[in-house]
Amino acid sequence: MARPRIVVVGAGFAGVACVRRLERTLSPEEAEILLVTPFSYQLYLPLLPQVASGVLTPQSVAVSLRRSRRRRHRHRHRHRTRIVPGGAVGIDTLAKVCVIRKITGELVDQPYDQLVLAPGSVTRTFDIPGLAEHGRGMKTLAEAAQLRDHVIAQLDLADAAAPGSAERASRLGFVVVGGGYAGTETAAALERLTTNALGRYPRLDRREISWHLVDVAPKLMPELGDRLGRAALDVLRHRGIEVSLGLSVAKAGREDVTLTDGRVLPCRTFIWTAGVAASPLIATLGAETAKSGRLVVAPDLRVPGADGAFALGDAAAVPDLAGGGDGAVCPPTAQHAARQGRVAADNVVATLRGTPLRPYSHKDLGLVVDLGGRDGVSRPLGIDLRGMPAQAVARGYHWAALRTGAAKTRVMTNWLLNAVAGDDFVRTGFQTYESGTLRDFEHTDRYLTPEEVRARTTADGDT
Template sequence: MPEPRVMIIGGGHVGLTLALRLQKKLSEGEARVTVIDTQPHMTYQPFLPEAAAGSLEPRHVVVPLRAALRKCEVLTAQVTGIDHERKKITATLGDGKPGELDYDYLVVVPGSISRALPIPGLGDQGVGFKTIGEAIFLRNHVLSRLDIAASTGDRDLRKRLLTFLFVGGGYAGIEAMAELQSMARYALRAYPQLSERDMRWVLVEAMGRIMPEVSPPMGEYTQRQLESMGIEVKLNTTAESLVEGHAVLSDGAEFDTDTIVWTAGVKPHPMLENSDLPRDGKGRLECSTKLQVRGADVVFSAGDCAAVPDLTSSDPDALCSPSAQHAVRQAKVLADNLVAKLRGEQLIDYKHKHAGSVAGLGLFRGAAEVYGIKLKGLPAWLLHRGYHLAKMPTVSRKARILGDWLMELPFRRQVVALGELHDPRAEFVKAANTRGLPKSRGTSAAG
C-alpha cells in the first residue's frame, strides 16, 4: 500500500511544532508528511518586538522549514481552497500556476491575519506587527524619523515625525510599542538636537483596560509602567480617521503622525472561507476536544483558526483562547492524535488550564502573572526572556538568541536605520534613468 499523505497547511509555530513531533514519532514509510506555506520559514512572533528594537538579529527569530523538517516535504505555495468532499486542496505553486494536491489526512493550521477595520486612511497609512518584515520595517522607519527630525528646522514637520500612534492594547501592541519606544529613547543619545520631550507615543485602546489577558491589577500596573515611560494611554477610545496621517480619535483628540501601527486583534486566515469545512461565527473551524474538525475525522486543526472546547472551564460552551500558550500545547496533542489515528489507536482530549502570561515592556521592564503569582519589573522581564527562549524551536535558534543577548552586555545596542532594504533598487533605477552628458570620442566607460 502507498504511504498515506498527511498535508499540513501552515508552517507557523503550530505547523512547525507538530511537524517536528510527527517526524520524531513516525517510523519510516508510515506516512508522507507535507508542509505547505507561503513562507519558507516559521516566525516566532513573541520575539518580534525584540527583533524590531535591535536586541535580536531578525534572522535568529525565524526557523527555516527545510532545515528543521528534513524528514518532511516542504512546499512554498499559497493554499486558496479546501474541498474535503474530494480530499483535495487548491494551491498556487511556486511557478504561479494553480494546482490541486491530494491528501489522506489534513491538518489546517494557517494561523491568523490582522483584523483591520474600515477606518478611513488605515489601509494607506497603517502597518501591522505580525511578520518579521513588518518588524524590520518599523525599526528602520522609527529610526529614520529620528534622522529626518534631527535634520529639519520645520517645527510642525518635526512634531509629526516624532509622533507615534499604536492602535490596540493587547500583548502585541503593548510589547511592540514598549520595545520600540525604549529603542528610540536609547537612540536619542546620538541626536543632540532632539530630546525625549520631543517624542510623543500614543496608545489607543477601545476597551476600558489594556492587556485583557491578565488580571485587572496587572493591567493597571502595566498601564502605570507605560505612562512612567512617557507613553499616553487612551482607554475607551477608537480611531475614527487616519487620512494622510491626520489622526482623529473618538475622544476629540486630533494630531498628525507619520507612524501608525495597527495591533487591534486578529481574525482567522481568509483561506478558510473557500472551504467546505464547518466554521463558527468568528470564522474558525469547529473542532472537538480531540482537535478533529467536526464531521471530518481525518481533518485536524489547532491554534488561532480553531474553535476548541475548553475542558477546564465550568461553562460548557467555553472555548480555548487564541493564545500562543494554547496553540503550542494543542500542536503537540494534535501530533499525538494524528499518529494514533494512523495506527488505529485511541485519541486523547486536549485539556490545559491557562497558566498565565508574561510580557516584556522594554529593556529590564516586564509584567507577568503565572499560576496566580504576580511578578513585576526585572524578575518579570527575565521570566519573559527565559520562557520564550525555552519555547523557541530548535537548539540552533535558542543558541543564537542567547548569543545575541550576551553580546548586549559588553557592547551597546546597534541603532541604525537601513531604509534602503525596503526599496533596494531605488538608487540604481535613479542612476540608470539619469541622462548624463554625451561622452567624448575615444573615452572608454572605464575611464
C-alpha cells in the same frame, strides 16, 4: 499500496509541533508528510517587538525547519517531511484537495488523505478610513524589520526638518492601536528605541517625541488581572507613553490620526495590533465558524463533516475543556497552539492506526510580558510578578521555548550584546522599497472563494 499522505498547512507553533510529533511517531513506511509554508522557518512571534526595536536580529527569531534540535535526531529524520514552498489558498474537503499558491505564483492542487489545518491568523481590521493605506502591522518578520527601518527614518527626517514645523511634529508622533500583548510590547519596545536614539540626534528634544497607545477596551491587558494590568499601565505612563482606553481610531491620514473622541494626533507611524482573525483560508471551506472567523472543531480537533481534516491554533475555535466553562474556547496563544499540535498529531496517527482519538485539554500555565529594559509583568502559575523578576521570567520562558540550539545561542548573544553595546540605529533600506502598510505584507486578497476551489477540483476530477 501508496502511503497515506498527511498535509500540514502552516509552520507556526501548532503546525511545527504537529510535524515534529508525526516524524517521531510514524515510520517512513506508514505515511508521507508534507508541510505547506511560504518560508522554511518557524517564526517565534512573541519576540517580534524585540526585532522591531533592534534588540534581536531577524534571523534570531526565524527558527529553521531544516535544523533538528537534537543532534541524535538529525540522521533519522533527515528529509522526512517535504516542505512545499507556498501557502494554501483553498480547501475542498469533499474532494480532499488542498489548493496551494507556490511562491512562484503558480496554483497547484495537492490531494491528501489526512489534513491538519494550522494556517494561523491575520491582523483583524475594521472599515476605518485610511487604515489599509496607512496602518502597519506586526504579524510577520518582514513587517517587524520594515517597521524598525521606518521608525529610524522618521528620526532622520525629523532631525533634518525645521524645529517647530508640522513635518517634525508628525514624524515624531507614534500611535499604536491595541492594548493586548502585541500592542503593549510593541509600544514599550519602540518607545525605548526612540528614547535611546536621542543621544545620536542632538537636534531632537525628548519632549518633541509623542507615543500614544490606544485601545477600545477599558483595561490594558485584562487577561493579566487588575493588579498587573495597572502595573503595566504605570510603567508605560512613567516612560511618557500616553495611554487612551475606551477609544479607537476614527480615521487615519498620511500625517495624522483622528481618535473617536475627536483628538487629531500628528503621526506618520500608525501601528495597528488590535487583535487577530483566522486566516482567510478558513472561509474557503464553507464550514461553520465562530468568533473572528475561527473554524469550529470538536474537542479532538476534528472538523465536523470533513473526513480526515483537523484544525487547531489561531484558526480554530478549540473547546477549552480545562477551565473555560461551557462554550469557552482556547485563547490564540503559542502555549495552546504547540500543545494542540502534539494532540493533533497523535489523533492523526490514531486515525491511521484505527485507535481511539483523545480530546485536547490543557490548563493555561500563565502569561509573560516583556516591557524592555528592566520592566516586565508576568503571571507564571498564578504568581504575580513585576519589574526585573517578571522580565527575567519572560525572557527565560521565551529562551527555553526556542526549538533549536542555534536559535537559543543567537537570541542570548543578541540580548547580551545589546545590553553591553547598545544599538547603532542604522537603517537597512527596507523602507525605501515598500510602504510597509498592512496591505503590503498580509496578502489577504490572494485566497480563492469556495466556488473557485470547487471549480478547480471538479475540473481536475473530470480530466
